[in-house]
Amino acid sequence: MMKKPLLFARELVGLTLKEGDTAVDATCGNGxxxxxxxxxxxKTGSVLAFDIQQEALKNTKNRLSQAGLAHRVSxxxxxxASLSSYIxxxxxxxxxxxxxxxxxxxxxxxxxxxxxxxxxxxxxxxxKGGVITIMAxxxxxxxEEEYSAVFEYLSALPQQEFxxxxxxxxxxxxxxxxxxxxxxx
Numbered sequence: 001m002m003k004k005p006l007l008f009a010r011e012l013v014g015l016t017l018k019e020g021d022t023a024v025d026a027t028c029g030n031g032x033x034x035x036x037x038x039x040x041x042x043k044t045g046s047v048l049a050f051d052i053q054q055e056a057l058k059n060t061k062n063r064l065s066q067a068g069l070a071h072r073v074s075x076x077x078x079x080x081a082s083l084s085s086y087i088x089x090x091x092x093x094x095x096x097x098x099x100x101x102x103x104x105x106x107x108x109x110x111x112x113x114x115x116x117x118x119x120x121x122x123x124x125x126x127x128k129g130g131v132i133t134i135m136a137x138x139x140x141x142x143x144e145e146e147y148s149a150v151f152e153y154l155s156a157l158p159q160q161e162f163x164x165x166x167x168x169x170x171x172x173x174x175x176x177x178x179x180x181x182x183x184x185x
Contacts, residue, residue, distance in 0.1 A: 005167055005179035009133040010036055012181050013093045016131045020044040021092040026080035026118055027051060027110060030102060031060030033095045038069040040093075047073040048087065050080045053108055056101050080110070080118035083125070090127045098146055099137040112146045116153055123157065123182065132182040139175030147178060154180055161185055 003011065010033075017023055019042030025034040028049035037047045051057050057075045064070040076086055080096070096118070100109040122132050134154075136147040154164045167179040 002169065005169070005177045006135055008167055009095065009135060009179050009181065012131050012133060013037070013095060014040060016129065017041065017093045018045075022089040023047045024083065024087070024091050024094040024122070025049040026083065026094060026096045026122070027098065028060045028075070029056050029097055031056075031063035033097065034060050034073055035063050035067055035069065037093065037095065038064060038067070038072040041072060043072075045072065046089070048076060048083075048091075049073050050076045050078055050083070050086075051101075052077070052079050053101055053104060055104055079114050081114035083118050083121040087121070087125050090130075091122075091125055092127055092130045094122045094126060094130075094132045096132070096134040097137075098135060098150075099140055099143060106140065109140065109142065110146065111142065112149045115146055115150060119150065119153060123162070123184075126182070126184050128184050130184050134180040134182075136178045136180060137175070138178065143175075150180060154182060157182065 017040040021041050023037040028034045028051045034049040064073055098110045100106045138144040138147050163183045165181040169176045
């Protein structure tokens with residue numbers, strides 16, 4: 001049975017991330033992935049969650065507080081391009097959701113340059129055996145260009161160090177999302 005790309009991304013992260021690990025939500029949005037990561041890292045782990053929008057951080061904080069897990073997460077009001085300034089422990093999983101904040105301003109969205117910078121840092125920082133998931137949405141202005149640049153960057157990673165997966169339903173209308181997953185070998 002085929003899984004939705006986002007559910008498959010979570011499955012891949014769930015197979016990798018363990019209690020006590022460090023994880024990064026590079027684009028926390030409304031906090032769904034941040035909460036998922038906070039649950040997986042357990043009492044002794046930690047999550048860094050980035051977003052450039054105060055609204056996204058507020059939504060994420062509320063979601064975490066309702067679940068009683070806010071203490072496991074550091075919310076960072078910054079672009080994912082500045083990951084290197086905040087990562088102090090080696091992350092086991094890093095999740096990206098490209099595009100715009102669902103329910104928010106569609107003009108405020110990830111862009112190719114900041115995403116590529118964040119991916120360069122992520123690829124260097126992720127531990128051996130770790131995973132990076134990137135949900136790419138191509139149906140908005142700039143989305144196809146961002147996805148293409150990310151795909152090209154990931155395709156050039158050395159196969160001796162990384163395994164990269166592309167997962168996408170191809171018979172669905174309205175630009176279905178694409179999951180790209182990077183595994184450090």
